[in-house]
Amino acid sequence: MLPDPSQWRSDHAYAYFDDLPPEGLAWECLRRNRHYQTEVRNTLLDLSRHAPVPEAFIETWGLRSPGATEPKRP
DSSP: OOOOGGGTTOTGGGGGGGGOOHHHHHHHHHTTOHHHHHHHHHHGGGSOTTSOOOHHHHHHHTOOOSSOOOOOOO
């Protein structure tokens, strides 16, 4: 979950940002948020793969997806 900060100055490492839709950019920012990372560890890792995500978690972080999601990075 934690991003690799070693290449943060590399244009190549972030070239995919140029083609991200707004929700993709929002996800890239959210997944780097340390409070979000902590809550993911504390809340979601205790769930089974098929358990629903707690509504409080969804509301706190504004997570809604109308369909299946896929990573945008190669």
